[in-house]
Structure formats: C-alpha cells, structure tokens
Amino acid sequence: MHDDNGFDPDEQPATRREMVGAYVRRSKRKQGVGIRKAFVQQGGRGRHARPGPLAKLVRNSDHIALNAYLFARMLGSSDPWDVQLDSGVWVRALNLDDRHPTAARSLVSKALRRLEDDKLITRTRIGRKSVVSLKHESGNGDTYTQITGERDDPYLQIPLCYWTNDWHRRLTLPGLAMLLIALDAERQFWLPADDVHKWYGVSASTANRGYADLEANGLLDSKYCKVRNDLSADGLERRLMRRLIGDVAKPARRPKLEKIVADVETAANLPAVPRLRAV
Structure with a gap:
C-alpha cells in the first residue's frame, strides 16, 4: 500500500510510552531527576518540620498537577530551566488523551494554572506552545537555581523509570x-x-x-x-x-573514602596518613 505520492506509508505513530521515553532522552538526564526536599518537607526534622507544597497537591487530589510538575521538572534540566511544549504533548504525557481534546487541553491548562498559583512555575506562550518556567521547589516564589547538593540544599532523586516504565500512569x-x-x-x-x-x-x-x-x-x-x-x-x-x-x-x-582508609590503617596498626584539606 502506498500513499498518494508513491511512498510507503509511515510506520505506526509513536505510542504514549515511546513519546515519553523520547522526551526523557531529550532531557539528557542519566540517572534521575533531582528535586529539593523542600517540596515534600521544610524546616528540617522533628518539631520544626512542616509540610512542603506536596501536601496541598495531595490534599486537593491534584494528581494531574503533581505529574505535570514532575514532568516539567524532568524536562527543565538546564538554564533557563523552562519547558516549551505543545498542549497535545502535555495531554498525552499526562494520560489524558482518552478525553475529548478540548476537555483534555483545559485540564492541562487548569493544572498548570494551579501550579502557577502555588508559585511552583510561571507560564507564558510562544505561538501554540506553552512555556513553563520552573520556580524554587519550596513554593516561596524564588527563581529556580541549580541544585548544589550541599547540606543547606538537600534533594531527593526520582528515578527516570518513573516515566520510562509508566509508573506515572500506574x-x-x-x-x-x-x-x-x-x-x-x-x-x-x-x-x-x-x-x-x-x-x-x-x-x-x-x-x-x-x-x-x-x-x-x-x-x-x-x-x-x-x-x-x-x-x-x-x-x-x-x-x-x-x-x-x-x-x-x-x-x-557507599562508605566515605576517608573512613575506609582509617579502617584499613586501624586494622593494619599503621600510623594515620595526614589528610589534605580541600580548598
């Protein structure tokens, strides 16, 4: 069977899972998606702990907005920390393509608006594409910055298989x-x-x-x-x-290298090796 131009027809369209996998590869992430712990909990442990923005999303049963945020966070992998997508991509990625197209696009738009109201993102448009720019995970409205991983900037890491193995749907x-x-x-x-x-x-x-x-x-x-x-x-x-x-x-x-060296020295009854201080 050929099309009107005499060429063989294209293969079957990409499935939702294949499309999501392609966007994961496009993000160029190798291990996972880092999200500051302030998204789930703020103020440290114990009596000073208080909920992060996750609690409100769960309390409002806002599964769509939560997955939209995680999808944006996965794609926004480098400065300027923004995501430009056609609304149809959001619809398929968030498992809404069984709805009427107009209704599905409306659900995406409203979910992104709620994230914007919660100061987790900002939105603009370029033609048909929405531009979603990330804000600080705490919801305090600060501009997003690269996670340092230092003690005062802790984060958790979501495995990429959350997207590639369909856990976002399951x-x-x-x-x-x-x-x-x-x-x-x-x-x-x-x-x-x-x-x-x-x-x-x-x-x-x-x-x-x-x-x-x-x-x-x-x-x-x-x-x-x-x-x-x-x-x-x-x-x-x-x-x-x-x-x-x-x-x-x-x-x-993994145990820290210095602890391993100290344990070996102790076991062998060797004098401690002076440590060089990083500068």
Missing part, C-alpha cells in the same frame, strides 16, 4: 505521594502513617493507601524488626521497617 496519587516521601527518607526507614501526617501534611489514611499501592506494585518491602529501646522492659521494640525495592530501590550508601 501509581495512584497516594502511591506517588508516598514514593516521594520514601525517596526523602533513609534507605530503610520507620515512618508510621500518623507521623506522615505530622511531618509531611499527608493524612494517615492517605499514607496507608499509598504504602499499600507501592507494595501491590512491587515497589515497597515491609517487615517488622527489633530495635533497641532503653525504656522498654526487655530493651527492644518492634518496628515496621520499610524500604523501596524494584525500579525505585535506593542504592546502598
């Missing part, structure tokens, strides 16, 4: 919320649902649904462990520990 909003919170935690963590509400502003019921969603999708493992507790009768306490597994597993932290 996870519920509670599952996505708890994925982001778990990525903010240690590799093995203890975080009861009540503490999720206290520290991250996500309700205990939502947290439990999110944990269940991650477990059902093979992304979370849970088991009870005994840990030391000086105040208990037997000096131990049972805690339900969790860790991300599968596509989103966090790698084991």
Whole structure:
C-alpha cells in the first residue's frame, strides 16, 4: 500500500510510552531527576518540620498537577530551566488523551494554572506552545537555581523509570505521594502513617493507601524488626521497617573514602596518613 505520492506509508505513530521515553532522552538526564526536599518537607526534622507544597497537591487530589510538575521538572534540566511544549504533548504525557481534546487541553491548562498559583512555575506562550518556567521547589516564589547538593540544599532523586516504565500512569496519587516521601527518607526507614501526617501534611489514611499501592506494585518491602529501646522492659521494640525495592530501590550508601582508609590503617596498626584539606 502506498500513499498518494508513491511512498510507503509511515510506520505506526509513536505510542504514549515511546513519546515519553523520547522526551526523557531529550532531557539528557542519566540517572534521575533531582528535586529539593523542600517540596515534600521544610524546616528540617522533628518539631520544626512542616509540610512542603506536596501536601496541598495531595490534599486537593491534584494528581494531574503533581505529574505535570514532575514532568516539567524532568524536562527543565538546564538554564533557563523552562519547558516549551505543545498542549497535545502535555495531554498525552499526562494520560489524558482518552478525553475529548478540548476537555483534555483545559485540564492541562487548569493544572498548570494551579501550579502557577502555588508559585511552583510561571507560564507564558510562544505561538501554540506553552512555556513553563520552573520556580524554587519550596513554593516561596524564588527563581529556580541549580541544585548544589550541599547540606543547606538537600534533594531527593526520582528515578527516570518513573516515566520510562509508566509508573506515572500506574501509581495512584497516594502511591506517588508516598514514593516521594520514601525517596526523602533513609534507605530503610520507620515512618508510621500518623507521623506522615505530622511531618509531611499527608493524612494517615492517605499514607496507608499509598504504602499499600507501592507494595501491590512491587515497589515497597515491609517487615517488622527489633530495635533497641532503653525504656522498654526487655530493651527492644518492634518496628515496621520499610524500604523501596524494584525500579525505585535506593542504592546502598557507599562508605566515605576517608573512613575506609582509617579502617584499613586501624586494622593494619599503621600510623594515620595526614589528610589534605580541600580548598
């Protein structure tokens, strides 16, 4: 079969997953998408902790806006930290192409407007394309800057497989919320649902649904462990520990080189090697 110009017809159009994968490659990211921890929690741990912008998105059941933000953050990988896309790309990437085209474009526009109202992005237009410019993840309205990774600029990292393996379509909003919170935690963590509400502003019921969603999708493992507790009768306490597994597993932290050298010196009974101070 040929078209009117005598050429073989093009192959089948790219699927949604192929299109999203192409945009991931276009971002030139190799490992993941860094997002400042201020997006999920601000003020540090303990009594000073307060929820970040994630809590409001979850409280308002705004799955579309949350995924739109994460998609923009994935694509905005270099200065000037903006994304220029046709509305049809947003529609397909956010899994809205089963809606009427006009309704789907309206959902995208309204979701981006809510992100703008929350000071996470700004919007302009160039022809048919919307230009989404990133703002600081805390929602304080500051201009976005490169993440440094220093102690005063901590971040979590979303694996690229969140997009390439269709997790943005498969996870519920509670599952996505708890994925982001778990990525903010240690590799093995203890975080009861009540503490999720206290520290991250996500309700205990939502947290439990999110944990269940991650477990059902093979992304979370849970088991009870005994840990030391000086105040208990037997000096131990049972805690339900969790860790991300599968596509989103966090790698084991590598010990610092200086600690390895010190351990070797101690084992060999060698004099300590003077450390050079970086300048």
